[in-house]
Amino acid sequence: MCIYSSLFQAFKLCSTGEDGFNLSYESLTSEKAMKALSEWMKNSKDFTDTLSRVGPIGVEEEEEEVTGDGSEKAIEYDEIDSSKTVEEEIADLMAGGAVNDLEEDEVCVGTNLEQYIGYEFSSQTATNSWMKWDTKGSH
Amino acid sequence: MGIITSKAPEMYKVTVIRKVHGKYVWDHFHCRDSFVRNFVKKEMKWSFRRTTCPGKKTPENIEEILTDSFLRFVWTISNFKVLAVFVVNSDQTLIYYTAGAEETYAATGSKQVEVVGKDERRGFTLMVGVSMSGEVLPFQAIYSGKSPASLPTSAAPGYSKATEDLKFHFEYSRTDNHWSTIETMKSYVTNILAPYFQSHRERLNLPNQICIWQIDCWSVHRSLEFRSWMKANYSWIRIHFVPANCTGLFQPCDVGIQRVLKLAVRRSALSNIVNHTMDQLNQGILPSQITFEKWLPVVRNRSVQWLVNGYEAINNEEIVQKVVYLM
Numbered sequence: 229m230c231i232y233s234s235l236f237q238a239f240k241l242c243s244t245g246e247d248g249f250n251l252s253y254e255s256l257t258s259e260k261a262m263k264a265l266s267e268w269m270k271n272s273k274d275f276t277d278t279l280s281r282v283g284p285i286g287v288e289e290e291e292e293e294v295t296g297d298g299s300e301k302a303i304e305y306d307e308i309d310s311s312k313t314v315e316e317e318i319a320d321l322m323a324g325g326a327v328n329d330l331e332e333d334e335v336c337v338g339t340n341l342e343q344y345i346g347y348e349f350s351s352q353t354a355t356n357s358w359m360k361w362d363t364k365g366s367h
Numbered sequence: 368m369g370i371i372t373s374k375a376p377e378m379y380k381v382t383v384i385r386k387v388h389g390k391y392v393w394d395h396f397h398c399r400d401s402f403v404r405n406f407v408k409k410e411m412k413w414s415f416r417r418t419t420c421p422g423k424k425t426p427e428n429i430e431e432i433l434t435d436s437f438l439r440f441v442w443t444i445s446n447f448k449v450l451a452v453f454v455v456n457s458d459q460t461l462i463y464y465t466a467g468a469e470e471t472y473a474a475t476g477s478k479q480v481e482v483v484g485k486d487e488r489r490g491f492t493l494m495v496g497v498s499m500s501g502e503v504l505p506f507q508a509i510y511s512g513k514s515p516a517s518l519p520t521s522a523a524p525g526y527s528k529a530t531e532d533l534k535f536h537f538e539y540s541r542t543d544n545h546w547s548t549i550e551t552m553k554s555y556v557t558n559i560l561a562p563y564f565q566s567h568r569e570r571l572n573l574p575n576q577i578c579i580w581q582i583d584c585w586s587v588h589r590s591l592e593f594r595s596w597m598k599a600n601y602s603w604i605r606i607h608f609v610p611a612n613c614t615g616l617f618q619p620c621d622v623g624i625q626r627v628l629k630l631a632v633r634r635s636a637l638s639n640i641v642n643h644t645m646d647q648l649n650q651g652i653l654p655s656q657i658t659f660e661k662w663l664p665v666v667r668n669r670s671v672q673w674l675v676n677g678y679e680a681i682n683n684e685e686i687v688q689k690v691v692y693l694m
Contacts, residue, residue, distance in 0.1 A: 234681060235501045238623025239456075242616065244437045245430040251440070251619060253451040253499050261441045268438050275435065279442050314631045314680045321623050 234318050241321075370657075371398060372641065373648040425612060432610045433617055440579070443605055447577035452567045454499035455560060456581040458620035459547050462508075462632055462673070463490035464666040465659070489663065491545045491670065494555050495620050495628065496563075503682040504563050505534035506674055507555045510667065511545040523668035525675040533678055534559075537671075549587050553596060561601055581607045583614050624681050631680035635673040 242251035247264070249255050269276045371378050381396040396402075426432055443449060491511070496504035510517050517539040519526060529535040536558055538551055564578045582588050588608070597604065609618045616622070640659060647657050660666060 233501045234623060234627060234683070235497050235503065235619075238497065238619040239499055241622045242619055244433040247430070247434060249434065249437050251437070251499070251617070253454070256437070256440050256444050261438070262445065264434075265438045265441045265445070268434070275438070279439065279446075312630060314627060314634070314683075317627050317630050318680075318683070321627060 234321050237322055370644065370648065370654050373645050374654075425616070426610070429613070429616070433613065436607070436610050436613075436617060440581075440607060443577070443579055443607070447605075449577060449579055450567075450571070451500035452498055452502070452571075453564060453576055453578040454581070455496050455504065455563070455579070456499075456619045457494060457496040457504070457555070457560070458583065458614070458618055458625065459492050459494050459585075460620075460625050460629065461490050461545075462493050462629070462670065464636070464663075464670065465489075465661070489545075491667075492540075492547050492551075493674070494547065494551075494559075495624060496560065497620060497624055497681075498563070502563075503678060505536065505559050506678060507536045507538065507551070507559055508670070508674060509538050509540050509545055509547055509551050511543060512539040513541055514539065519668050519671045520664075523671040525672035526668075529671050529675050533675065535671075535674060535678075547587070549590065549593050549596075552587060552593060556597070556601060556604070561604070564604065575603070578604050579607055580604050581609060581618070583609045583618060584611045628677040628681050631677040632673045635676045636669070639669050 236252065240250050240252040240255075244250065249261060249264070255261060269279075378398075379396055383394050383396050440454075444454070489511070492509040494507035494509070498504065510519075512518070518537045521527075530537070536554070538554060540546065540548060540551065542548065560580060564576075568574055568576050587593055588606075594606070597606065614621045643660055644657055648654070
């Protein structure tokens with residue numbers, strides 16, 4: 229069974245951490261998860277006691293109150309780059325989460341790059357060639 | 368972008384090199400947010416300001432909390448033989464009419480930051496739901512107002528597709544803001560969530576199937592009134608709460624869906640703005656005199672197409688190459 233969907237990926241990215249469990253259906257129904265459940269139930273009476281109740285399940289802890297007017301707080305850049313295409317965003321998601329590889333200083337706008345267009349900057353060697361060029365520029 | 372497109376389109380032909388996933392690739396210039404930030408910072412000595420609130424702290428025993436939550440899922444799924452189609456995560460998100468209205472630029476060092484057009488910081492709440500089997504549930508969009516006059520009209524671009532094909536629900540909040548309320552939550556369950564589950568119960572001939580609904584710990588969700596209502600009317604839908612302050616880690620909509628959705632919505636909104644700007648420039652209006660459409664009925668109507676585009680972005684058939692019901 230081969231599934232390629234950003235929706236499945238969204239569930240898969242919800243990981244418990246080192247145990248390697250996540251909210252994908254495969255993980256939730258895995259033998260490993262069943263074993264872990266069994267162990268957890270043995271070790272935590274509170275957990276076991278709350279399982280079969282009818283009410284909602286989960287940690288019913290209050291969300292932390294957010295305070296302050298926020299007018300002069302540390303600046304947090306908007307994580308959504310509107311010039312990025314949806315396809316690029318989905319590709320990042322499928323690659324394992326939101327990735328922002330584009331650093332400001334890594335964008336090089338120039339007019340003198342044409343000299344490097346050609347075999348030297350084929351799609352396969354563009355990285356090396358550009359980095360070589362970039363090194364020269366910095367000296 | 369509208370001004371560049373109209374006055375200096377050659378900018379888009381300038382060659383640039385970008386780093387993507389660790390590799391350098393050729394590209395043409397795009398007016399990326401990072402470029403704008405860089406430009407206003409270096410050329411205009413402005414810094415980026417946002418009226419934001421401090422982030423929430425992740426609990427110290429996060430792994431234990433998430434494992435606990437995970438195992439509760441495992442228990443419910445195994446105990447009631449719950450199939451993936453019967454597990455849904457829903458989450459609310461805010462959509463602003465004016466893209467970037469919560470942000471502005473100000474001279475570095477300035478103390479008072481006035482957000483231009485703050486009065487226009489209007490938007491609506493969008494309830495998004497996705498199933499573990501890879502389905503996107505119809506959207507519920509909640510607009511501020513006390514009558515149907517506060518909703519997009521049938522003349523809105525994309526309205527027919529939104530309401531008839533995709534079964535979106537447009538609702539007014541019955542309050543002065545666009546926040547979701549217990550009434551809109553009940554409506555979501557009655558008109559979107561329960562029918563979704565019910566259709567699969569019928570399809571699979573599982574009339575008594577227990578279903579799982581994962582939502583965050585928002586006070587309305589946790590309220591006795593809402594829980595009592597759920598218990599009385601939909602006792603077969605078991606609620607699993609996302610652990611507090613863990614929505615960015617353990618809420619699928621938050622982790623992987625909203626970002627794509629919001630990007631698609633924002634690009635649609637920006638497209639409207641760019642087109643409107645170019646129309647004005649083409650009419651001979653000076654760049655300094657350009658205005659943005661802020662009339663609520665207009666932007667509200669535009670939002671329908673944004674949502675259609677957003678829905679299609681997260682439900683992209685090219686991406687979903689093979690949707691299989693996990694049974």
